[in-house]
Amino acid sequence: MLRIASVVKRFGGVTAVDTLSLDIATGEFFALLGPSGCGKTTLLRMLAGFEAPDSGAITLDGADIAHVLPHERPVNMMFQNYALFPHLTVEGNIAFGLKRAGLPRDEIASRVAEMVALVRLDGLEKRRPDQLSGGQRQRVALARSLARRPRLLLLDEPLAALDKKLRESTQAELKEVQRRLGMTFIIVTHDQEEAMTVADRIGVMDNGRLVQVASPRELYEAPNSRWIAGFVGDINLIEGVVESREPGRIAIVTPDAGTIVAARAPETSAAVCVAIRPEKIRLLPVVQEAFAVKAMTGVIASAGFLGGVSVYTVQLDQGAVLRVTLANATRAAADGFSVGQRVSVSFSPDDVVVLDR
Amino acid sequence: MSGRRIFTRPARLAAIAPYLWMALFFLVPFGFVLKIALSQTAIAQPPYIPVVNLAAGWDAFKSALGALSFDNFKLLASDDLYIFSYVRSLIVAVTSTVILLLIGYPVAYGMSRLPQRWQPIAMMLVIVPFWTSFLIRIYAWINVLQHDGLLNKLLLALGIVDKPLVWLSTDAAMYLGIVYSYFPFMILPLYATLAKMDDALLEAAADLGASKLKAFWLVTFPLSLPGVGAGLLLCFIPIVGEFVIPDLLAGSDRMMIGQTLWLEFFTNKDWPVASAIAIVLLALLLLPLLIYEKLQRRHLEAQ
Numbered sequence: 001m002l003r004i005a006s007v008v009k010r011f012g013g014v015t016a017v018d019t020l021s022l023d024i025a026t027g028e029f030f031a032l033l034g035p036s037g038c039g040k041t042t043l044l045r046m047l048a049g050f051e052a053p054d055s056g057a058i059t060l061d062g063a064d065i066a067h068v069l070p071h072e073r074p075v076n077m078m079f080q081n082y083a084l085f086p087h088l089t090v091e092g093n094i095a096f097g098l099k100r101a102g103l104p105r106d107e108i109a110s111r112v113a114e115m116v117a118l119v120r121l122d123g124l125e126k127r128r129p130d131q132l133s134g135g136q137r138q139r140v141a142l143a144r145s146l147a148r149r150p151r152l153l154l155l156d157e158p159l160a161a162l163d164k165k166l167r168e169s170t171q172a173e174l175k176e177v178q179r180r181l182g183m184t185f186i187i188v189t190h191d192q193e194e195a196m197t198v199a200d201r202i203g204v205m206d207n208g209r210l211v212q213v214a215s216p217r218e219l220y221e222a223p224n225s226r227w228i229a230g231f232v233g234d235i236n237l238i239e240g241v242v243e244s245r246e247p248g249r250i251a252i253v254t255p256d257a258g259t260i261v262a263a264r265a266p267e268t269s270a271a272v273c274v275a276i277r278p279e280k281i282r283l284l285p286v287v288q289e290a291f292a293v294k295a296m297t298g299v300i301a302s303a304g305f306l307g308g309v310s311v312y313t314v315q316l317d318q319g320a321v322l323r324v325t326l327a328n329a330t331r332a333a334a335d336g337f338s339v340g341q342r343v344s345v346s347f348s349p350d351d352v353v354v355l356d357r
Numbered sequence: 358m359s360g361r362r363i364f365t366r367p368a369r370l371a372a373i374a375p376y377l378w379m380a381l382f383f384l385v386p387f388g389f390v391l392k393i394a395l396s397q398t399a400i401a402q403p404p405y406i407p408v409v410n411l412a413a414g415w416d417a418f419k420s421a422l423g424a425l426s427f428d429n430f431k432l433l434a435s436d437d438l439y440i441f442s443y444v445r446s447l448i449v450a451v452t453s454t455v456i457l458l459l460i461g462y463p464v465a466y467g468m469s470r471l472p473q474r475w476q477p478i479a480m481m482l483v484i485v486p487f488w489t490s491f492l493i494r495i496y497a498w499i500n501v502l503q504h505d506g507l508l509n510k511l512l513l514a515l516g517i518v519d520k521p522l523v524w525l526s527t528d529a530a531m532y533l534g535i536v537y538s539y540f541p542f543m544i545l546p547l548y549a550t551l552a553k554m555d556d557a558l559l560e561a562a563a564d565l566g567a568s569k570l571k572a573f574w575l576v577t578f579p580l581s582l583p584g585v586g587a588g589l590l591l592c593f594i595p596i597v598g599e600f601v602i603p604d605l606l607a608g609s610d611r612m613m614i615g616q617t618l619w620l621e622f623f624t625n626k627d628w629p630v631a632s633a634i635a636i637v638l639l640a641l642l643l644l645p646l647l648i649y650e651k652l653q654r655r656h657l658e659a660q
Contacts, residue, residue, distance in 0.1 A: 050560055070563040077564045083557035087579045096575075097565030148565065 001026055002047075002152060002184065007056030007066075009042055009208075016042040018208035019056070024201075026061075026151075029178050029185045031199035033192055035231075039208035040188045044154050047186065048077045060152060071100070076150035080157040082141035084129040090116070090140050091125045097148045115143040118177065135166050142174070146181070155187040159194060171197045192232055196220070204228055220277075226355045229275045236281075236322045238274045239357060250354060256320035258296060265354035273355045278325040280351040283312070286342040295344040298322070300337050312337060314345055387639075394632035395425035405629050429633035439634065442617040443641070449603070449613060450596040453535040457592050458585065460536065461543035465584075466577075468544075469551035476552070483541050495534055495605050502530050502606070531607035535596055542591040550584030551577070583653070590649045594642050614638055 002024040009017040017039045024030045032040040045051045046058065049070030058066040065073050076097070084093050094115050098108045116122060119139035129137055138158065145153055158174070159167045175198045178185045189195050195202045196216040203213045212224045223229035226237065240254030242265070250265045252274055260274050286297055298316040310333075312324045322345065326336065337343060396405040407421040433439045468479045486494060501507045502524035509521040524530050554577060562572035600615030612620070614634060622631035 048560075048564060050563075070560070071566045071568055075564075077561075079557055079561055079564075081557065083555065083561040085558060085561070085576060096562070096567075100566030100571065144565070 001061060002186075003057075003059045004043075004047075005057045005059070007043070007046065007053045007058060009039075009046060009051060009053050011042075015208050017046070017053070020208065020210055021056075022203060022210060022213065024184060024186065026184055027182045029175065029198055029200045030187070031195035031202045032186065032188045032205060033195040033202050033232075034190065034205035036190060038205040040205045041156060042208075043205070044077075044156055044186065044188045047152065048075060048154050049073050074151045075154065076145040076148055076152075077154040077156065078141050078145040078158050081161060082129075082137050084137060084140055084144070086129055089126050089128055090121060090132070093129070093140055094144050094147050097144065101148060111147055115147050118146070119143045134161055134163075135170070138162060138170065142177070146177070146183075150183070152184045152186065155185060157189055158187065160189075160191075167194070168197075174198055204231065206231075221353075223275070223353065223355070226273050226275070226357065229273075229353065229355060234278050234323060234325075236276045236278065236320075238276075238320055240272060240274055242270050242272055242354075249349070252354065254318075254320070256318050257316055257322075258318050260352060261349045262352035262354050263349040266356075269356060271357045273357045275353040275355055276322075276347055276351060278311070278323040279309075279327070281322060281324045281345060281347045283314070283324055283326065283337060283343045283345060285337070286344050295346055297342065297344050300339050300341045300343060303337060303339055310336070314343060316345065390632045390635055392425070393628050394429055394636050395427065396629045397424075397426070397428070398627045398629050403628065404626050429629045430637070432630060433633055433637060439614075439617065442612050442614040443637070445611055446597050446599075446614040446638075447641075449531070449535070449599075450593050453532055453539070453596055454589055454593045456532065456536050457539055457543040458589060461540065461547055461588060462585070465544050465547035465551055468548050469554065480548070483544050487541065491538065492601070494538070495602060498530070498534055498537070499525060499605060502533075525606065526608040528607060531603050534602040534606040535599065538602060539592045539596060542595075543588040546587035546591060547581065547584045550581045554580060586649055586652050590645060593645060597642060598638060 004020060004022045004024075007017055007020050008015065020039075020043065032043060034040045042051060046053050046066070049065070049068060049072075053066050056066070057064055060074065065075070085096065088096065091112055094112045095108050098111055103111070112125075116125060119142055121136065121139055121143065124132065124136060129140065132140065138161070142158070145155075155174075159170055162170060171194055174185075174187075178198075185198075187195070187198060196219075199216060201213060201215055202219050204211045204219065206227065212219060212228050214222070214224075219228070219232055223232060223235075229235050230237065238254050238257050238260070240252040240257075240260065243251045243253045243259065245251075245265070248263055250262045252260050252262065252272060254260060254274065257274075262274070265272070296316055296318070298314040301313045301315045301321065304311045305328075307328070309325050309327055312326070314322045314324055316322065324345075326333065392409070393405055396407060398404060399406045401408075407424040409421045410417060468476060468483075471479055499506075503509075504521050504523070504525070506524070508524060509518075512518045513521065558576050558580075559572050562576045563569070567575060598615045599613060600619055603613045604616055604619075618631050618634045618638075621627045621634060
């Protein structure tokens with residue numbers, strides 16, 4: 001198990017990592033997600049040994065590694081832009097760490113062969129990095145960092161240099177390799193889809209602190225702050241005040257969208273923010289105004305067709321503007337609503353998240 | 358054949374421009390020197406025969422060609438003076454180039470590791486001496502090294518020696534002068550390759566279990582070899598033909614080939630032998646140049 005306890009790192013006057021604590025289980029695929037400059041790379045570099053924490057402890061399976069030199073820790077890193085040795089072949093790059101470990105020659109050869117097979121680089125062993133494509137280089141970097149069988153593998157934006165299609169297939173491969181080897185992986189990324197796709201748990205960082213640590217699903221469905229709700233995925237935020245609170249029914253009065261009912265809410269102050277994901281909102285055409293009195297009503301302000309889904313913005317009569325995503329489950333669904341059409345808006349109280357303002 | 362034409366006319370002109378340049382400023386003068394090398398010395402103006410006079414017509418030209426001989430080259434091969442000069446030049450050039458590399462590499466490496474804002478200043482410090490005339494700097498060394506010069510005064514004052522030592526007119530003085538003069542030629546190419554080294558490669562090496570020293574030998578040094586090659590040649594080639602520094606700082610008992618050439622040309626007025634010396638020197642230097650060319654091409658292909 002990796003334990004990070006109250007780690008602080010400052011650069012000059014800037015606190016890059018601020019009293020951060022985190023436990024990561026052996027065999028876990030953990031993602032550090034955050035905007036650039038949030039301290040996630042600094043944290044990763046402390047785990048690799050390129051930076052030493054100013055205070056706090058980092059222990060791996062009980063042993064303190066905070067001040068162990070990089071070349072002496074059982075941790076390997078896959079670098080952003082890969083940092084492959086340009087003067088060595090694919091084999092040479094993969095064998096580099098094994099040679100430093102002083103393994104016997106035949107052991108090195110068999111491990112290199114094993115790694116080459118794992119990342120499907122067969123036939124390219126004698127190539128140099130400049131004779132490989134971006135995707136192949138990425139796989140050499142992965143093989144090189146896995147070859148020493150580290151107890152902890154760090155991945156610094158490993159897929160950022162690949163194009164979208166390749167990135168998606170590589171994410172699946174990465175997840176598969178991690179599952180097969182049962183190694184602890186920590187990936188740093190600014191791409192939330194990537195984090196959600198590969199990771200068992202995601203730690204979202206901002207200003208050197210962990211804002212929320214949760215599974216991808218929990219992070220998306222139950223963000224613990226307004227900042228997280230806005231950072232992860234798309235969401236509608238409406239400010240309001242708690243009017244009544246009883247088990248299973250919290251009523252919030254909002255100036256822009258009337259009264260909204262939520263099934264549950266954390267103990268918050270009276271001033272709150274209501275958050276609803278765009279895909280959790282249902283739209284119905286208003287046939288007769290008289291039937292719609294109790295519902296939220298509004299006008300379609302814009303409509304966009306994205307293929308699998310259509311996105312709409314709805315201008316509520318009370319003033320709020322909501323983004324709504326509807327799946328185009330049938331061909332006919334794609335031309336469901338048109339701009340200017342009056343609609344009624346509804347969502348389940350279960351899908352309403354109440355956050356501190 | 359028109360299908361094979363890949364260059365348009367102006368582009369083709371641009372492509373042959375370097376060859377025209379080479380032909381005009383290298384091959385033509387080389388032809389003159391070669392012709393003189395194959396002539397015989399004479400008390401005349403110019404001081405050799407035959408003189409090719411194109412105005413005298415084809416027959417005169419043919420008889421002039423017929424009078425050419427390899428006697429001067431045979432002389433070079435038979436007289437110890439020339440062989441010793443060549444050998445000494447090569448020994449001096451190899452020795453000083455090795456010293457330059459041994460001193461230059463750590464200095465260039467240190468410069469490349471300085472904080473970014475200090476690097477241009479370090480660079481200036483290497484280049485600034487060049488703002489003073491080369492000859493004046495060598496004369497300054499004579500002042501430092503002579504019998505009652507700065508170095509002996511300092512050693513006496515510090516009580517390290519009790520009578521002045523002989524520095525000037527020794528090989529040590531000459532090596533000092535050469536290393537001092539050619540230092541920037543070694544530093545600049547080395548610094549250029551070391552400064553653009555990606556730090557992430559060293560981190561990767563450390564991450565994969567290489568100590569700082571190992572990372573240097575396995576990553577930094579092999580990647581700096583193009584700079585090492587450039588530095589070695591930029592120093593070696595001109596040092597082989599060096600004339601001024603050995604003439605002013607070394608003893609006069611043994612000569613480098615540049616000095617011998619000077620002697621033949623100006624003192625003995627033997628232009629043909631001097632030309633032959635120059636041609637053999639060029640042939641000697643062509644070998645390292647070709648090796649460098651080959652290495653450089655391989656490096657470019659690897660890029």
